[in-house]
Amino acid sequence: MGWWQEHKWQRWQARHPLPDAAWRNVHANLPLLAGLSEPMLARLGVRSWRVLFELRLSLPRELEWSIEAHLELAAQIALMSLGWSDHQALASLGDTREIIVVPGAFRRHVQELDDFGVMHEFDDERAGETSWGGPVVLSLEDIERSGDWHGFNVIIHEFAHKLDMTGNMAVDGQPALPAHIDPKTWYDTFMRAWDALQDTLERGEVPAIDEYAATHPSEFFAVCCEYFFSAPDLLEGVWPDLYALLVRYFGQNPLERHRLVPEHSRVTTPLG
Numbered sequence: 001m002g003w004w005q006e007h008k009w010q011r012w013q014a015r016h017p018l019p020d021a022a023w024r025n026v027h028a029n030l031p032l033l034a035g036l037s038e039p040m041l042a043r044l045g046v047r048s049w050r051v052l053f054e055l056r057l058s059l060p061r062e063l064e065w066s067i068e069a070h071l072e073l074a075a076q077i078a079l080m081s082l083g084w085s086d087h088q089a090l091a092s093l094g095d096t097r098e099i100i101v102v103p104g105a106f107r108r109h110v111q112e113l114d115d116f117g118v119m120h121e122f123d124d125e126r127a128g129e130t131s132w133g134g135p136v137v138l139s140l141e142d143i144e145r146s147g148d149w150h151g152f153n154v155i156i157h158e159f160a161h162k163l164d165m166t167g168n169m170a171v172d173g174q175p176a177l178p179a180h181i182d183p184k185t186w187y188d189t190f191m192r193a194w195d196a197l198q199d200t201l202e203r204g205e206v207p208a209i210d211e212y213a214a215t216h217p218s219e220f221f222a223v224c225c226e227y228f229f230s231a232p233d234l235l236e237g238v239w240p241d242l243y244a245l246l247v248r249y250f251g252q253n254p255l256e257r258h259r260l261v262p263e264h265s266r267v268t269t270p271l272g
């Protein structure tokens with residue numbers, strides 16, 4: 001980061017001080033933040049606060065969120081880029097300008113032409129949705145299910161799609177990669193795991209990770225990110241190479257935090 005960017009960042013911080021008491025409540029209540037060191041928690045607090053200034057949050061009309069609830073949501077976004085510089089973390093939000101929270105999982109009627117020109121129609125139920133240049137849509141029900149160490153996190157899932165869109169517009173499971181990661185290594189590692197998952201399903205066996213990952217390479221990447229941050233032991237156990245690659249990509253190792261978290265505090269706490 002150039003000195004002027006650092007200067008801009010520091011000026012922003014001076015003008016927008018983090019509400020410390022609210023932030024203390026957030027990290028005491030959000031299991032996913034357990035095991036972070038004091039300096040990392042402080043960094044995450046400032047960045048979460050910044051996320052709330054960068055992104056517009058649209059809530060259902062009847063819903064009133066405390067400042068803690070806002071920060072809990074933002075903290076799960078900021079956690080993903082915690083291993084990156086302030087500048088890279090801001091840049092990782094990409095074209096995202098808005099988060100829309102809807103009450104429950106939403107259904108939509110989809111019409112899709114297949115390769116043979118046959119029209120398929122189906123109802124699709126989703127916990128969240130992300131499109132290029134568009135807002136991130138999250139269901140409240142699924143936000144409330146996120147934040148623990150159980151491998152599900154709709155916030156991380158949808159923002160992983162936004163990362164996927166960095167570098168090029170394609171949503172193909174390959175985000176813009178830092179210079180220290182060879183794109184071929186990325187491709188090979190993800191393809192091996194993808195093939196293994198497809199084989200497991202073809203044999204009729206129950207896969208170790210959510211089988212939704214098998215629907216598209218972009219979903220595979222997003223689901224792997226969910227496990228990376230919220231069930232790193234499971235992901236590392238199934239695909240150690242892929243886990244190690246994500247450690248290099250994200251510049252952090254959630255398994256180190258996970259080991260410090262006592263079993264009883266790995267459960268979710270609903271948003272206030």
Ligand SMILES: [Zn+2]
Pocket residue numbers: 157161218219222
């Ligand atoms: Zn998805």
